[in-house]
Amino acid sequence: MYTKYNIMIEHTSISEPIYLRLKEMILNGELKQGEKIVQEKIAELLGVSRTPLMKALLALENEYLVKSIPRRGMYIRSWDQKEIIDIYVCREAIEGMAARLLAQAGDKTVVQQLKDCFSPFQNSDHIDIDVYTKADEKFHSLLIKLTGNEPLDKIYFFGNIHDKVIGHGLIRPPEETLDEHFKIIKAIENGDANEAEKVAREHIKKSRELLFDT
Amino acid sequence: MYTKYNIMIEHTSISEPIYLRLKEMILNGELKQGEKIVQEKIAELLGVSRTPLMKALLALENEYLVKSIPRRGMYIRSWDQKEIIDIYVCREAIEGMAARLLAQAGDKTVVQQLKDCFSPFQNSDHIDIDVYTKADEKFHSLLIKLTGNEPLDKIYFFGNIHDKVIGHGLIRPPEETLDEHFKIIKAIENGDANEAEKVAREHIKKSRELLFDT
């Protein structure tokens, strides 16, 4: 037990750091898929009470990372093949629309930021997979964020699940996807909304089709 | 105050009825946009404590109906013009994809259910606006639900905001939209995925453009 109410001044509420820690624990596998979250246990582990923990868990439930069964408890979510495909279909719709919006907006700084994600790999003969994976994640979340459409960003919580599902790797090699990324950026730069949406969608679709041999 | 723990056996938790009641209160205007939710007040009004109320409020926050400002409180959300447009853009992406999926699925019962929404109005010379509004809401939520894509349904919480925003009416007259609805259904029936997505999108887009003269 610790002295009440006189520590922790770095944040507005402890729910937030709890939320972040739990998310980290889920994504890096400290908490395993299907595992039950016994509230008292996790609360003690994190040195907090159940109230802010519950708040964090509800937020994670909304992001599809935690599943609650009433009166039974909260569980780390696991995804079967159908759910993963369904999530990729959502991504296809969301990212496609994002690419369209960016193409319509015609903002040079947007194009620059997207290019910056991949410039380190452009003339490199060996691409470090871990670095590229990070860049890829960055690119996809940036694509949504840069639209400035807050609701669109809010419904794009699938990015997290993505790299959890495929186990910290890539579905397809950088040689293949790097070019697709540039095609998306190019279409945005050209202000070709239809093309931007089309290639953004195909990019996601190809990965989905390769995840399982659909 | 009421006797503890021995009433209310019709549901697994009281958060749920609280959630439903609050949602109703927000949508029918009992709670006004921008209004602060003083937890103790609402909890007393509903005859519950702050704990399950908070749970309900967090769920509503995730649906964009409530906005939380840390340490300040929870407020009924209000939407400015940009947000409403952004929400319609999301709907365009989601409903467009839903129509595509249904067209690909080629399920006759799906088509029938969609037709059933509007069959009462087909040969009628006078359409009751309230009845038609209900049918319209039903159609749009059904379009998503029938895909069987749970994540897609989860991110489609904008339907609520829709009729809140426009004040329980319709943006465009039934004469205009009824035909569009049938066009969407027809494309789904024909299994024409591209056409289905296209007309579903145009349908939303037209309404968006009419909401404000964009």
Added chain:
DNA sequence: ATATTGTATTTTGTATACAAAATACAATAT
């Protein structure tokens, strides 16, 4: 008259107590 400060009141965020439900597991019956 307006701005500033200080105090009282309200409200939030968190911890905790406790009843009811769920679960574990031993004792008993088949």
Added chain:
DNA sequence: ATATTGTATTTTGTATACAAAATACAATAT
């Protein structure tokens, strides 16, 4: 040996207490 019942233990859902932060508002200074 397996199934069933009953009891003990664990865990959840809810209410509530209390500190700290936010707010309201009166008293004082400019």
